[in-house]
Amino acid sequence: MSTDISTAFLSADLEQLPALQPPDWGNLIPRFSYFIESPFCEPLKITENGQLAAIGSSIMHAETVWLACIVVHPEHRNKGLGNRITSALIGNIDRNIYKSIYLDATEFGFPVYKKLGFEVETEYIHLHREKEAPGFPISECIVPFDEKYRQQIFETDEFVSGEKRSGVLGGFLTNARMYVSGSEVQGFYIHDWGDGPVIAKSPTAGTELLKLRMQQFDTAVVPAESRTASDFLKANGYKIYKTSRRMYLGNKTEWKSNLVFNWISGQLG
Numbered sequence: 001m002s003t004d005i006s007t008a009f010l011s012a013d014l015e016q017l018p019a020l021q022p023p024d025w026g027n028l029i030p031r032f033s034y035f036i037e038s039p040f041c042e043p044l045k046i047t048e049n050g051q052l053a054a055i056g057s058s059i060m061h062a063e064t065v066w067l068a069c070i071v072v073h074p075e076h077r078n079k080g081l082g083n084r085i086t087s088a089l090i091g092n093i094d095r096n097i098y099k100s101i102y103l104d105a106t107e108f109g110f111p112v113y114k115k116l117g118f119e120v121e122t123e124y125i126h127l128h129r130e131k132e133a134p135g136f137p138i139s140e141c142i143v144p145f146d147e148k149y150r151q152q153i154f155e156t157d158e159f160v161s162g163e164k165r166s167g168v169l170g171g172f173l174t175n176a177r178m179y180v181s182g183s184e185v186q187g188f189y190i191h192d193w194g195d196g197p198v199i200a201k202s203p204t205a206g207t208e209l210l211k212l213r214m215q216q217f218d219t220a221v222v223p224a225e226s227r228t229a230s231d232f233l234k235a236n237g238y239k240i241y242k243t244s245r246r247m248y249l250g251n252k253t254e255w256k257s258n259l260v261f262n263w264i265s266g267q268l269g
Contacts, residue, residue, distance in 0.1 A: 004046060229261040
């Protein structure tokens with residue numbers, strides 16, 4: 001038996017991802033394709049006899065890092081590989097530059113991350129809608145992305161997230177929709193990035209963008225503190241079906257969780 005220490009995840013490894021695919025996650029192949037190509041990501045793997053046994057990636061912003069898509073092959077569980085791949089990802093991070101490391105923990109991963117020193121910051125509420133979406137009119141303040149608003153979107157995102165995420169965010173703005181009032185961006189929604197994030201500086205902007213998002217998604221994920229979003233979703237047919245934990249290692253970043261009307265994804269919060 002030959003088990004390799006964590007090494008870089010390569011394009012040739014993509015074909016093995018279906019064997020590790022969790023049933024309730026999005027497709028891993030496009031995610032790892034992005035990780036391989038992005039200068040902001042560092043995907044790693046552990047193999048055993050040439051088979052992928054564990055995978056994961058880091059996603060680096062200016063001062064913070066998220067750990068993403070940490071998965072252990074079903075046939076290789078209970079060997080400590082979740083701990084090993086997570087430790088390898090952390091070990092590759094320059095802690096002098098990146099003071100905060102974040103991740104979203106499933107029930108399966110939570111004990112692993114807790115042992116590594118991660119602390120729970122809050123919960124994410126996962127909701128699902130079975131009936132058709134209400135036919136809300138779309139606000140006239142919602143407009144397609146315009147390059148002149150790029151910096152305002154970055155500032156809106158940083159205001160809410162507390163993170164400088166322009167490097168990653170900048171690659172997904174083409175299809176964004178913005179809530180613009182008086183030439184000021186109050187919020188944005190990107191339907192084809194992750195799980196369709198809705199980030200807003202005001203409840204009005206967030207709710208109006210959420211109405212648009214509801215026409216395209218029957219699921220939603222919001223922080224527990226985002227009561228305006230969760231109450232609106234539940235009033236329109238969405239029901240909670242699970243929760244997950246947002247955890248951090250190092251410094252806790254100050255953010256406005258009540259203004260996240262839908263997260264980006266489990267790999268970016």
